[in-house]
Amino acid sequence: MTKKISIVDIANTLNISKTTVSFILNGRAQEKRISEELVERVLKLVKEVGYKPNSLAKSLRTGKSNIIGLMVEDISNPFFASIARLIEDRAYEKGYRIIYCSTDNDTGKTQDLITMFRDRHVDGYIMAPPSNIDDDVRSLLKSGSPVVLFDRYLPEVETDYVVVDNQFSTYNATRHLIEQGYSKIAFITFSSQQSQMMDRVTGYKNAMKEAKLKTFIKEVDFNRNEELIIEPIHAYLKKNPTIDAVLFGTDHMGTCGLKVINQLGLKVPDDIAVVSFDDYDVFKLHSPPVTAIAQPIETIADNIITLLLKKLDNGNAQTMQKITLSTNLNIRNSSKQVVKAV
Template sequence: MEKKVSITDIARKVGVSVALVSYVMNGREKEKRVGKETVKKIRRAAEELNYQPNQIARSLRLGSTKTIGLVVADIANPFFGQFARIVEDEAFKAGYTVVFGSSDEDDIKSAFVLDTLLNRQVDGLIVIPSEGTVKQINGLVRKKKPFVLFDRYFKEVNCNHIILDNYKGTNIATRYLVEKGHRKIALVAYKTSLVHMTERIRGYTEALKEAGIDHTKYLAEIKFSHSYKDFENSFRAFFNKHSDIEALICANNGLSINSLYYIRQNCIRIPGDIDFIGFDGGEPFDLYSTPLSFVRQPIEEMGREVVKLLTDLMNGSTKVSHIMLDPELVIREIRNC
């Protein structure tokens, strides 16, 4: 077995002290006023010897692993995939590596992922909490581990979070469809107690109430499942019962994509048979043959803000921030070119 190269080997090759090599390999050469030529020799020797630093020992010495844990709720949802990419880019700029995990909207798996990340000694966490994980989040508060909740939060836990104004998102979408003259407006959402979804349902129902329209008849609350077949069965039953639907709003990106797939498979025309407003947009919307309207989340800003907030916490900030950002209704009409 090949012997692991140590800083002692580098020191012996260059002819300097072990302490001097340690300063350079830990980025402290300016602080310790190590000469530029000596730094070059040490780094060249480290490369020639194929030196690999002991990250565990380095982390123990510095009290930091320079890693962030990110727990997403459903990695199959394109919105969360895009968010993860932004977080990774922003974390890299701040000098951190991101370790990912997906709870798959399951509280048991969420506990496993969180424990795994904590055991890896991540410096902080960004968590998109699943239903039934309030005790896990309270546990992070008790441990005093720096963390930020994203997309969802629990009203009973006072902690840092960054969310969308979810009420406003569906409210402006519903109002727009009412102004177009629609009365039979459906919303497809997930059946959950999580606040982001209940607020989107509330935004829809309040807009219909204000317009004097029945706010319960065309509301479809579907149980979360990774299986399109499960979605299709629930959605078909809803559509068969309410074949007079004039417009459809989807409460998140995954529901939007599944709904569009069902609509295409069943030769339902957008527009023509129904109007459609999705949530989050993204590439699947651009690939559809008809321009599709959607509620846009400021995901780039959200990603930047969540990493900035977490790095502030990891650097010692004790301020608790509740940040809510505004959605935008993006209307895309058919144009004759």
């Protein structure tokens, strides 16, 4: 196994001190009045031997790693993947790298990931938090680490966050279905106590109550096995054949729901109208195209990284901000009332 080159090796080869090598590699040669000739010799040798500095050791010396930890529910989800990519691009422009990972909405896994990030001395945290990590986030804030939450927030923790108006979004989508003439509208979503999911249920309930209509709510436990999501949706729709429209609480729930509707031999929107939270290519390409609540992906990402960079630049002294953004209901043929011939 090839021995990893160290600063000491470079110093010994050139017969100079390791402190001098360190000053040169950290851009302090002019400050320390080190000759240009020696700087050239050091940099030439560094290039020849392929020396790479120990980033962890450097972060311990400087107190800065230029790394940001990004934790999302599922990095393969189109919403989170798009957000992560935009954040990564902006962060890189400012000299930061992103390490991102999926929490699977698992509290224990998230706590392990936070520990890993702390061991890596990341400079800041961006997360879509699962439930029951309030104390962990408070601990990060107490230690001086900036934290920006997004997609959902922790009601009992005072920190920066960027979310959308989930309550109005589902209220507006439900009102759209009601105005199209649908009356037996179901809301099918994941069972969750997270802020964004609870707000979406509330928005649906408010619209149905306002119209004096009965609610049809089906909550499904989250599972990475798609079949365990499809089965309860299938059973629910089969048990309630009079439902004439359905609002799905997430894009993943929406794609699973469309598969169920197809399995049941139902036609959209002739037999059942469909609206889903989150908009992406699958819904646009579906026949008919699916009405969806579109989150402003670029604006969300821009606000998240802007907040965190300001915290990092100002030593976490930046005023706390709680940002709520609007969504857009993209109306397509899946939710338009079909006039049936008499």
